[in-house]
Amino acid sequence: MALSHRVERIAASATMAAGDKARRLRSQGIEVFDLGPGQPDFDTPEHIREAGIRAIREGRTRYTATAGIPELRAAVADLYSLREGVPYRAEETIITCGGKQGLHNVLMALVNPGDEVVVPSPYWVSFPEMVRLAGGEPVVVETDEADRFELRADAIAAACTERTRVIVVNTPSNPTGAVVARAEMEALAQLALERGICLLLDECYARLVYEDVPHLTPLCVGPEAKSVTVLCGSCSKTYAMTGWRVGYVAGPRHLIDPMGRMQGHTTSNACSVSQHAALAALTGDQTPVHEMRAQFAERRARLLPRLQALPGVRCVEPRGAFYFFPNVEALLGEHLPTSTDLASHLIDTAHVVTVAGSAFGRDGYLRLSYAASMEVLEEALDRLDRAFGELLDRS
Ligand SMILES: Cc1ncc(COP(=O)(O)O)c(C=O)c1O
Known part of the structure; x- marks a missing residue:
């Protein structure tokens, strides 16, 4: 075969x-x-597990809307609106089967064969493979140990060509733990706005930052960056929920809607029970x-x-x-x-x-x-x- x-x-x-x-x-x-x-x-914290058990007892075991239960989408929108100070609506979010599916579907929705995706290195193992699965070419940009593996916007800009569709920004980074600094994030946002490139933020470790280092996204420059920013989050690391498989994406509706259509023909909704547990995670005691x-x-x-x-x-x-x-x-x-x-x-x-x-x-x-x-x-x-x-x- x-x-x-x-x-x-x-x-x-x-x-x-x-x-x-x-x-x-x-x-x-x-x-x-x-x-x-x-x-x-x-x-997984007790109140989150209980919410999952309750969902089973209450019979919340059928298909949900493909893009996720409305309460959870609203909770994700609230989370980003509050954190970023830029309003997000529930329709600008989608619930995915783990953060991985969110990242994969964003790339599938944005990348055509031959398009380039900038991937800073050292990178999380799955980024180059996901880009290839989408038919794209990963363009690897090295970061320097002497520079604490920090991402430099000028190095990223130098790697961009007319074929660049997406820049992957994983902050904090797996494997280096590097966090993107404000000046670099601002410069990346400008670059993306000028060239119409998407900044794909993988921020599944956003809540695991130490010593008062701020976690930033391109929205730190203002609401104008919303049009070029896609935020990918996950319950896995923040809430010790790796096996429940719940992630979420926030971005422009013209991206989120086709991602929903794609999900409708592949996995359908994220597990219904897990979505109720995720709702307790996002809205409950932190x-x-x-x-x-x-x-x-x-x-x-x-x-x-x-x-x-x-x-x-x-x-x-x-x-x-x-x-x-x-x-x-x-x-x-x-x-x-x-x-x-x-x-x-x-x-x-x-x-x-x-x-x-x-x-x-x-x-x-x-x-x-x-x-x-x-x-x-x-x-x-x-x-x-x-x-x-x-x-x-x-x-
Ligand atoms: C950088 C990074 N992004 C995304 C993921 C995906 O996590 P999940 O699919 O469990 O949300 C992982 C998991 O290891 C990761 O390290």
Whole structure:
């Protein structure tokens, strides 16, 4: 059976592969220290779970409107209106099956074969693949470790051509934790307005920003940026709801309406029960979000100095999300030439799961998630300390 060119171009997700390897070791009874996960280690807060249970009991188990239940769309519109100080209406939002589907559908709705989409690197694994699935060409723009991996609007502008349709802006970033600064966001908004390019904001880590760094969107320049801005959010990371699969998109109606039509022919609505849980998440008590964020902040503060002191490691301070992206080039060589080899070596010898930087477009780095208990994190760092020391001794 011949496969389509579309799927032949798609690589498997490296983050999922790391998880598979960890599961295999666990099934052999081996204790694994997993710094791979891209999901909070917390349970979904109680009141959100209760809302889901209530929805089942009340029989809210049928198809909903494709674009989502009206109350949830209104809640998303309120959230953005309040946060951005720019009015959004419920019709300018759509509820998706996780943030991933939102991003995918935006690209499917905007990109024609041969169109270019600017993707800053290191990038979240799925961006280039999603662009290719939509028939587009990802144009990768490197950010610099010496510059804390911060996105520079002039570098983005230099990469734009007449074929550029979309610029992907993931702030805070997975994997680097970099947050886009105000001056750069303003310059990006100007660029987008001047050239009629869409700024696709993936802000699924928006609530996980540390040390009073502000999370900004292009709307910081004013309501005029609304016409070139698409905001993609998710309940997954903010509310520890990865399995419920609820995301949302806010943007111009001439984009949202066809996204609804596309969703109507593919997945239909996001799970009805999950939408009711998401409504409780967005409109209910936000204390659990603050508590989870405080725990991530504490882990980050405790672990970063330890990580920076590991042999052969250099690591910039991430401003948001729940990942470190250390430089491990000093540990690579004849024995382990790439970060993929190093990640594999660490699973096999130290039983520590990490994700190779190459999955995010940058070899020579590892992504370490701190969405794990402090005990697991401390033990994992002890093991990395020993493993890295041995590698340096050997070289
Ligand atoms: C940067 C980024 N965007 C989007 C997503 C999608 O998350 P979900 O589909 O669970 O909302 C993820 C998940 O790992 C992510 O890291």
